Amino acid sequence: MATQAVREWLGIQQFPVATQNKLHEYLGKLKQENVNTLTILVMGKGGVGKSSTVNSIIGERVAAVSAFQSEVLRPVICSRSRAEFTLNIIDTPGIVEGGYVNEQALEVIKRSLLDKTIDILLYVDRLDAYRVDTLDRQVIKAITDTFGKGIWQRGLIVLTHAQLSPPDGLSYEDFFAKRSEALLKYIRLGARIKKQEFQENSIPVVLVENSGRCKTDDNGEKVLPNGIAWLPNLVKTITDVIMNGGKSILVDQKLIDGPNPNDRGKFFIPLILAFQYFFVVKRIQGAIKRDIAKESKPLWELRDMGLANRQF
Numbered sequence: 205m206a207t208q209a210v211r212e213w214l215g216i217q218q219f220p221v222a223t224q225n226k227l228h229e230y231l232g233k234l235k236q237e238n239v240n241t242l243t244i245l246v247m248g249k250g251g252v253g254k255s256s257t258v259n260s261i262i263g264e265r266v267a268a269v270s271a272f273q274s275e276v277l278r279p280v281i282c283s284r285s286r287a288e289f290t291l292n293i294i295d296t297p298g299i300v301e302g303g304y305v306n307e308q309a310l311e312v313i314k315r316s317l318l319d320k321t322i323d324i325l326l327y328v329d330r331l332d333a334y335r336v337d338t339l340d341r342q343v344i345k346a347i348t349d350t351f352g353k354g355i356w357q358r359g360l361i362v363l364t365h366a367q368l369s370p371p372d373g374l375s376y377e378d379f380f381a382k383r384s385e386a387l388l389k390y391i392r393l394g395a396r397i398k399k400q401e402f403q404e405n406s407i408p409v410v411l412v413e414n415s416g417r418c419k420t421d422d423n424g425e426k427v428l429p430n431g432i433a434w435l436p437n438l439v440k441t442i443t444d445v446i447m448n449g450g451k452s453i454l455v456d457q458k459l460i461d462g463p464n465p466n467d468r469g470k471f472f473i474p475l476i477l478a479f480q481y482f483f484v485v486k487r488i489q490g491a492i493k494r495d496i497a498k499e500s501k502p503l504w505e506l507r508d509m510g511l512a513n514r515q516f
């Protein structure tokens with residue numbers, strides 16, 4: 205992985221004071237909970253705004269942004285520290301190619317994360333995409349199969365291009381609600397999470413506008429059409445997800461080499477063992493016993509057993 209040394213987080217000083225104050229407040233809360241490091245993995249299809257979101261959070265141009273093809277072929281980790289708090293953000297290449305999930309790209313991502321702990325997954329898509337289809341479901345399934353279902357307990361959905369005027373006279377809130385609902389449904393299906401379980405721990409959906417032309421409020425903070433200053437809101441939601449529990453995902457050798465971390469087949473293991481015992485081992489044992497019983501013993505053996513005389 206293209207790793208950069210941990211540097212002082214200078215980008216934060218580029219933010220308006222109001223944003224800086226809020227970020228310090230949220231990161232301070234994490235530190236109170238003994239969370240001194242936060243590693244954020246950013247994933248999604250190509251061109252949805254992953255790299256731009258990384259740059260927006262850090263406040264520096266650390267990841268290559270491209271209007272056409274993604275320039276990053278491997279994950280890029282960017283580390284910044286501030287007041288004894290370390291923020292690591294991992295930007296990844298899009299994992300879709302020619303309309304399919306590129307399993308090899310996912311494998312490269314997973315391997316390059318060896319020994320890293322993922323605290324948060326940002327699943328990025330665009331707010332102004334009007335449909336969700338089986339490809340989205342496949343992308344979500346591939347992420348789930350790679351890191352395990354548990355990653356969604358530490359997941360957030362990030363919708364970029366959030367400064368938009370909804371079509372068809374829909375209100376902004378309604379449009380956002382509809383888009384979130386459609387995506388969340390596909391996440392539930394792709395990650396094979398039970399409906400009830402999903403409703404109880406719903407995955408937050410946050411809005412992001414990476415454009416330099418994003419509106420600002422009186423404090424200079426970048427705000428969305430709904431008036432929310434999106435960067436502090438994103439960091440606050442990340443903090444809430446951490447506080448709500450769930451487990452960070454350690455990418456160890458087992459996760460890399462192992463089968464699907466969701467152990468889909470584990471239910472069958474005892475059944476297969478029982479089947480093997482009763483139908484294979486028992487049968488062979490029976491056959492051996494019968495064979496021994498049937499065996500015509502040589503004369504000398506019968507003699508030793510004291511049977512020879514009776515036979516003759």
Ligand code: GDP
Nearest residue numbers: 251252253254255256269270271364365414415
């Ligand atoms: P990635 O392939 O997912 O990393 O996407 P990039 O960050 O490279 O962005 C792809 C294109 O979308 C670039 O031209 C960005 O400038 C643009 N872009 C990304 N996020 C936003 C956003 O929130 N609003 C607008 N208007 N453009 C964006």
Ligand code: MG
Nearest residue numbers: 254255274276
């Ligand atoms: Mg990118």
